[in-house]
Amino acid sequence: MLTNRQLFLHHNAQTSDSPLLLEFKRASGVWIYDINEKPYMDLIAGIGVSNLGHCHPNVVNAVKNQAETYMHLMVYGEYIQNPQVQLATLLTAQLPSNLDSCYFVNSGAEAVEGAMKLAKRVTGRKEIISCKNAYHGSTQGALSLMSTDYFKTNFNPLLPNINHITFNDFNDLDKITEETAAVFIEPVQGEAGIRPAKQDYLVALRKKCNETGTLLVFDEIQTGYGRTGHLFCFQKYNVIPDILLLAKGIGGGMPIGAFISSKTNMDTFTSNPILGHITTFGGHPVSCAAGLATLKTLLSEQIVDTVEEKGALFESLLKHPNIISFRRSGLMMAIEFNDFKTNKRIIDLCIEDGVITDWFLHCDNSLRIAPPLIITEEEIKYACNIILKHIDSIN
Structure with a gap:
């Protein structure tokens, strides 16, 4: 019997030749869980969709x-x-x-x-x-x-x-x-x-x-x-x-x-x-x-009132000599690196470590951060630690 992965590749139209191929079974808040119950923090909110988190x-x-x-x-x-x-x-x-x-x-x-x-x-x-x-x-x-x-x-x-x-x-x-x-x-x-x-x-x-x-x-x-x-x-x-x-x-x-x-x-x-x-x-x-x-x-719940403070916390924590620039508007953020190769390597390592992020269509040397607006201070610190760890790892 074919696996879901095989069926996906055979019968679901593909948008690139290298899909992430992560297979998830449930989601809650800022977290998505794969078929083995490994948690992933969704740091891009499904590309700006899950502002209230998953399954509010x-x-x-x-x-x-x-x-x-x-x-x-x-x-x-x-x-x-x-x-x-x-x-x-x-x-x-x-x-x-x-x-x-x-x-x-x-x-x-x-x-x-x-x-x-x-x-x-x-x-x-x-x-x-x-x-x-x-x-x-x-x-x-x-x-x-x-x-x-x-x-x-x-x-x-x-x-x-x-x-x-x-x-x-x-x-x-x-x-x-x-x-x-x-x-x-x-x-x-x-x-x-x-x-x-x-x-x-x-x-x-x-x-x-x-x-x-x-x-x-x-x-x-x-x-x-x-x-x-x-x-x-x-x-x-x-x-x-x-x-x-x-x-x-x-x-x-x-x-x-x-x-x-x-x-x-x-x-x-x-x-x-x-x-x-x-x-x-x-x-x-x-x-x-x-x-x-x-x-x-x-x-x-006055969720929007918390956005600027949370974005500022990301900005204060994500400091590293390999970061070329950090651009932000509320909880829309971009971390710029020297080139796409560097950025893609960091993104891949973060995903392996359970933090999902991405790059931008017209700016592939920048890493995307746009989490659910309900993300907590503790979750922000956790995400930033993972990102900084993998920026360090590519030195």
Whole structure:
């Protein structure tokens, strides 16, 4: 009989020629346990997903209760479904008045795709601008926003009328014109290796978009739901977007994304043509129930208030002469080394030692740290000791 490993390699589509091939049986909090009960600390929260940790009881109970009540009923937008209504109501209550209408989808990439369509529909324009070294997803529209040819060339032709500006470069703002439908930007570039936007840059970007009638889209798929020490990163900058993108951490481990804008903007999808954007499983009631439990927990337990202190503790502990730089925004962190070979060796050793970390798509010489927001001081110290031990070991 074939093992799960063999079946995985035979029947599950692969995304690289060297998958980690770790096989897990259960997870709780910041820990994942393999089939031999070896614990692994998930120091990347499933790549920004498990902000409340794995299997948070509030989320698990919400999923169970909703699954027993009803699951899929109809394509998104036709029926009044309580989990969708409750989540949209609580979510928009945390947002400025111009972000009062949610469109729930299944993932971050879908949120990007919907926002691209919305921007074109609202403005009647064709050009979309994104930043170099950004990552907005792998579907064809989202991939078109990426600047790196390596990831795009073999999938050409992609969408036309996509242009790029340099992140934090004031001079490039002149590329935004009255022909530009939208600018997509991460307030902290994630896959570029944790690069926070400058305060005055985002202010200038907002001003330029106002002047040209361009919609400003904040991709907070990684930064949202407390990751940077605010519920939403735009609150840290006090710069309000026209469209907000969320996914990853908002479902507590269940698949869900959202693009959020004004009701006026969203209503453009209702006519000319009717059903301007549709999704079968978007806003799935079980995912929305999980999302509602996640948001309620974040708000009631003041978890976001602990993020900056925890991030600062990581930064204070991770000191080593082999570390070139340490970049951070809340609990989004990057440790930069001389090269990918060094970084990959440290990552592999950490995983062998039961601490899961990773590298970045556009910055492969930097090690990713983005743990569940519930991580404790003791767990932070434990993780840092493991990382430092293996930095030492490669001298």
